[in-house]
Amino acid sequence: EIVLTQSPGTPSLxxxxxxxxxxxxxxxxxxxxLAWYQQKPGQAPRLLIYDASSRATGIPxxxxxxxxxxxxxxxxxxxEPEDFAVYYCHQYATSPWTFGQGxxxxxx
Amino acid sequence: ExxxxxxxxxxxxxxxxxxxxxxxxxxxxxxxxxxxxxxMPGKGLEWMGNILPRDSDTRYSPSLLGQVTISVDKSIxxxxxxxxxxxxxxxxxxxCARVRSYSDSNGYPQPYYFDYxxxxxLVTVSS
Numbered sequence: 001e002i003v004l005t006q007s008p009g010t011p012s013l014x015x016x017x018x019x020x021x022x023x024x025x026x027x028x029x030x031x032x033x034l035a036w037y038q039q040k041p042g043q044a045p046r047l048l049i050y051d052a053s054s055r056a057t058g059i060p061x062x063x064x065x066x067x068x069x070x071x072x073x074x075x076x077x078x079x080e081p082e083d084f085a086v087y088y089c090h091q092y093a094t095s096p097w098t099f100g101q102g103x104x105x106x107x108x
Numbered sequence: 109e110x111x112x113x114x115x116x117x118x119x120x121x122x123x124x125x126x127x128x129x130x131x132x133x134x135x136x137x138x139x140x141x142x143x144x145x146x147x148m149p150g151k152g153l154e155w156m157g158n159i160l161p162r163d164s165d166t167r168y169s170p171s172l173l174g175q176v177t178i179s180v181d182k183s184i185x186x187x188x189x190x191x192x193x194x195x196x197x198x199x200x201x202x203x204c205a206r207v208r209s210y211s212d213s214n215g216y217p218q219p220y221y222f223d224y225x226x227x228x229x230l231v232t233v234s235s
Contacts, residue, residue, distance in 0.1 A: 035221045037153075044203055044225040045145075045153065056223065088153055092221050096169045097155040 002027055002091050006100035012108040019076040021103045023089035028069045033093035036065055036074045039102075040085045048087075049074060079105070110134040112204050112226035119232045120194050127190040128229045130204030137185035138162040141207035141219045144178060144189050147228075148200045158207055158219045159187060167219070194233045201228045 003026040013019055023034070032052035037045035047056040049065035052072055062077040076083055084107050089100040115129045130142065144156040157168040161180040168178070177190040187204055204226040209217035 033221070037222075039153075044228055045205075045222075046225070047221070047223050050208075050221045050223075090153070090221075092219065095167060096171070099153040099155070102152045 001096055002029065002094055002098050004089050004091060004098055004100035006087075006089060006103045008103065010104045010106055012106045013079055014108045015079050015081055017079050019074075019079055019083070019105055021074040021076075021087055021089075021105075023067075023072040023074070023100050025070040025072070025091060029072075029091045030093040032068050033091060034065075034067070034072050035090045035092065036063075037088045037090060038083075038085050039088065045088065076105075081107075110206065110224045112206060112224055114202075114204060114226040114229045117230040117232070119234070121235055122196055122233055123193050124233075125190070125192050126194055126231065127188050128202060128231065130187045130189075130226050132185045132187070132206070135206070137180075138182055139209075139217070141209055141217070142180070142187040143205050143207045143219070143222055144176075144187075145203045145205060145222075146200045147203065156189070156202075160209075160217065160219075161185075161187070194231075196233050196235075198231060199233050201230050203228045 005024045007022045034052045036049040039045045053065045064075045066073050086102045086104045088102050111133045113131045138161045141158045141160050143158040146154045157178045159166045159178045179188045205222035206224040208220040212218050
């Protein structure tokens with residue numbers, strides 16, 4: 001099973017700042033089959049990024065993904081008030097599919 | 109518009125059975141996998157399994173194999189998640205999600221990533 005470890009735990013940032021979220025895999029994620037999801041309280045997750053760096057339909061370009069192998073990053077270039085949420089990385093390369101534990105981006 | 113509408117919240121007792129549903133619309137139901145994801149209270153996301161409605165090919169997480177059953181009814185574009193005997197530890201929010209696919213070397217659609225999600229069904233198991 002591929003274990004995904006996300007960091008930092010709970011960054012406190014201000015609107016307008018840049019957020020850099022990390023996801024490290026315990027083994028290489030084949031073909032970069034890694035996604036990022038955003039979840040707000042009381043809501044279902046929403047797809048942001050798939051295949052490590054492809055933005056999903058309707059996702060603002062302030063969200064970007066990068067990485068390969070075992071190290072992946074989600075960057076939010078300028079935080080908007082609606083971006084404060086929990087973010088999960090997810091690998092769909094190898095069964096069982098796994099998620100990271102989540103990173104909660106808090107308002108400073 | 110792609111929509112996945114899940115059945116309502118359930119309150120059950122340990123040992124009872126349960127089936128929750130996920131009705132899909134706005135796309136060809138049989139050509140996309142459907143997945144189920146569990147979120148225990150205050151915790152993260154956990155993949156449970158995927159099913160391809162066209163032939164009911166089902167893939168389960170090893171940790172949940174035998175604990176739940178995933179099925180579909182193609183005639184009504186609905187997927188199901190079923191328990192025979194609930195435990196308190198099954199208390200969680202359950203999400204269904206559409207799964208994109210890619211064709212393997214044999215032309216068979218393999219599950220790819222979750223793109224659209226249902227609103228979730230809260231299952232509470234308590235005596």
